[in-house]
Amino acid sequence: MGTRDLEQKIKTFEDIHDIVNAMKAYAGLNIRKTEEYVSTVRTFEQNVFYALAGLIANFPVMTIPERTEGRRVLIVFGSDQGLCGAYNDRIADVVSNIVKDDDALFIIGRRLKATVEQRELRITDFMESAVSFESIRDMMETLLVKIMAVYSRADFFNLTVVFTTIIKNRAEIIMEQILPPDMKRIGHVEFPLIRPLIYLKPEVIFEKLVQEILYISVYRCYIEAIRSENWYRIRNMESASENITKNISDLEAAQRYQRQEQITSEILEILGGSRLV
Missing domain, CATH: 1.10.287 (Helix Hairpins)
Structure with a gap:
């Protein structure tokens, strides 16, 4: 030469x-932004769970249904864009181990979809992933419409999400039940014996709180997906x-x-x- x-x-x-x-600088900026968002969203989500627990404690007729049977809606969050190493492969490996034949499998992310299809898993529906915070709301609302069209059927009972989170500079894939709400997440909480004064029927408040849990939980998953995707990307770029x-x-x-x-x-x-x- x-x-x-x-x-x-x-x-x-x-x-x-x-x-x-x-690209490293842009990924780093996204990670810093998501760290602030994730903390705030988790706090809000926890407060909604406390509100639901308080409602159930004061109005015992409001209960979370317990049932071990019924099909599951499984929502898995990956990425649309590449250059993020083994991010989608690791998620697809976990999905291969946990998915059941009768699950309704929703895949978020074009790259993850291709990786899941290589493992010959049956996909119920697919949506592109959010690449920015500004795009989350519109994508999430479309996703929720699709999910509830399936979940509202009598044979479905469980709605579970799979996403990657970053804990102490380490990536972990989490499987988390969203519906019915898992009240064990907040542990045992003592509430005042005096029943609160409410202006709506307990049933209405109960329904709205469950809807809020679904909304904020899926929103958090989108943020976690952006964060973890960029965490993998910045290491790939390094x-x-x-x-x-x-x-x-x-x-x-x-x-x-x-x-x-x-x-x-x-x-x-x-x-x-x-x-x-």
């Missing part, structure tokens, strides 16, 4: 390195950055060697010419 070829290749790698660094740096270093070493060889050749040519004189 000639000197000019080496220079061109080094320039190409440097341009790619700039793109990779820009690995790519290291490889590019190594390639540039190797090319620069080859360039220096060629220059040294060229200088040596020119010196020998000069020395050879002086002997002839």
